Amino acid sequence: MNTLVQMSPWEALLVLGAFALVLVRWLPPRPRRPVTFGAAASVALSGAVLGVLGLRWQMVPVLAGAAVVLPFALSPLLRSARRRAPWWLALPGSAVCLALVAAGPATVWALPTPVFPAPTGRFAVGTGVLELTDPERPETATTAPDDRRTVVVQYWYPARKPPAGGRPAPYLGRTEHEARVVSGALADYSGLPGFLLDGLPRARTHATFGVPAADGAGRDGAGGEGGEGGADRFPVVLFSPGLGGVRTQNTAWAEELAGHGYVVVGLDHPYDSAAVVLSDGRTIRTEVSATGDDAEDERRAAAWTAVRAADLSFVRAQLGRIDSGEIAGPLTGHLDTARVAAAGHSLGGGAALQAARQDPAIAAVIDLDGFPHDPTPQPFRQPVLALTQAIGPDTDPEYLPKLTRVLSLSAATTYRLTVPGAAHLTFTDAPLYLPPLPSLVGSLDRTEGPRITAGASLAFLDAALRDGRGDPAAALSAYGALTVHRPGGS
Known part of the structure; x- marks a missing residue:
């Protein structure tokens, strides 16, 4: 750059x-x-x-x-x-x-101010933020008896071209103030001085708040119906960030998917995400911490994963209210709620796998270098794409065996794609703003990691959520070493 x-x-x-x-x-x-x-x-x-x-x-x-x-x-x-x-x-x-x-x-x-690659799809990209509270689920991170689980979600969607002079959305929040709060929290969570990430609140994305959703076919590049609900409905991809991560950490990926006809819904997980700014002005900081005891840390990771999986299922259940207009916004009448995928990075990838096992309404899973923490993995029916970093001597030796075991439990074909030159943060926006150190963000070009992540995701989603796209194995093989797990162990 x-x-x-x-x-x-x-x-x-x-x-x-x-x-x-x-x-x-x-x-x-x-x-x-x-x-x-x-x-x-x-x-x-x-x-x-x-x-x-x-x-x-x-x-x-x-x-x-x-x-x-x-x-x-x-x-x-x-x-x-x-x-x-x-x-x-x-x-x-x-x-x-x-x-x-x-x-x-x-x-x-x-340490640049990130410049996001322009989406290559035919749609412009809109965005918005919702705060959703589950009245049936108590907040386990607090002792208040009336506290109910609340998540903040940001959605990116195929949109009409924004009006001239429309200001692109900030990267880390609804406002620059929120972006600065989140940026400081991310730096603090990473153990960095806050000023090192002060370029993040200055960054602008390619999405615009509140623009109308696109008209026309939900299938990018083709005519016909976008889903069972009609030509203006788009498949949905739910996204859970990494441990301590935030809803916007994969903005480049989300915008690319939205430009190709998907609605991406990223979640903030309160008390886990680095900082969650609520509509009443409160900021909830992460309470995640490691103990140094491997067994205890795994127990905690399993508990956080279970909460995140429940968050994903809750938001999936709210899509009907958003589509019907009960929750007002630009997505009314535009969500194909029968075609929903769960995705996540790191701990969020493990949560997406667990959510799919527990929620049959989820149709597919994308795991971005996520370790499965489900203590009792069981068979599930959804196809999975698992993107993994380049495996080396420093990789957790339990990672691939456990991931392979979970993938083999699916009744559908699953795919594990190992990307050469990738590190754990390659599959996020981090290469756009962190030093290009191979141990940190991999050895790929700053924009190559986000490009590969989005390209592989689109190849898989088009096959899993849209009719007539066939087996994505050939397209996925172009991005790295592909292992295919077919039902029956083949």
């Missing part, structure tokens, strides 16, 4: 001016004066503008380097003697200031 693209024009001007100030000491005498004054003016102007618009932390070392070198660059031009420091003193000073200035674009490249 081009670093200059990630910097605003004023930031680029600041960096170029600071570099010029550092290098002016080594220019021939004739251009030294105009370059010095021009660079100093550029730094002063861009610094002042950025101070008003909002200074990103990546620009602080650039300003520091410019501030240190500025007196040494100007003083020879302002004194009649015009003496300069000897080269053997100036050289290390210039090197230090160059390093400070270079740290700006380097950190912009390593």
Whole structure:
């Protein structure tokens, strides 16, 4: 990703001016004066503008380097003697200031504001947020007797083209304030200083809040009916994020699916997700923690997975109310509630598998590198796509055997796709904004992980939820090493 693209024009001007100030000491005498004054003016102007618009932390070392070198660059031009420091003193000073200035674009490249790939489907993408409370289920994370389980969901859907001037939705929330709260919580959950992720609240997606749902066939690229409910109804994919993750953590994936005619519903799981901002302004932070005892941690993971599976089933049951208009919104009359898949990343993938076993109304499952934590796995009927990271010596040795056992319990054909160069976070938006370290986000290009995740998901969903799409094995094989589990053990 081009670093200059990630910097605003004023930031680029600041960096170029600071570099010029550092290098002016080594220019021939004739251009030294105009370059010095021009660079100093550029730094002063861009610094002042950025101070008003909002200074990103990546620009602080650039300003520091410019501030240190500025007196040494100007003083020879302002004194009649015009003496300069000897080269053997100036050289290390210039090197230090160059390093400070270079740290700006380097950190912009390593920790950029995410730029989401444009959806390739024929639909524009709309989005919205709902808060849903299950009156039948108590909230087990609190002691209040009247507290009922509440989840916050965000949905992405095929939409009409938004009006000119429509503002794209923020990445991590309904508002930039909510995005900053969630960004700080994600950094805290990861053990990072909050400022390292301050590009996330600045990010804008390709979705627009509240635009009308699309008219026309629900089947992307083809005419005919989009589902049993009619031509304007779209299949639904429920999504559970990873442990401590949030509903928007797979926005690039969700927008790509929505552009191809699916409604994606991402869940925040209170007391598990890093931060859940409720409509009354309260923020519920995660209470998830590891004990260091493997047996106890697995017991807790199984409990969290069970709660998430129940959340997925609850939201699936609410789709009828959303489609009927009982819960008002742009999706009224547009949901194909007979074609619903459950998907998830990491712990959310395990929850999707468990939800499918418990809820026969779920028609298919996508597990994005998720470890099954169901303590009593049982046969189930749905087809599954499991995407896994590249398996190496650091991979949990129980992961593949347990996943394979669960996949073999399905009465339908299941697929396990191992993506070369992938790491655990490859299947999320993380490659778009975290440093490109193979151990962290894999060795693929920043946008390649989200592209493969969405492409494989679409190939599977088109076969599982739409008629006439055939076996997805050939399409899936293009993305990595494919293992197919067919009923009967073949």
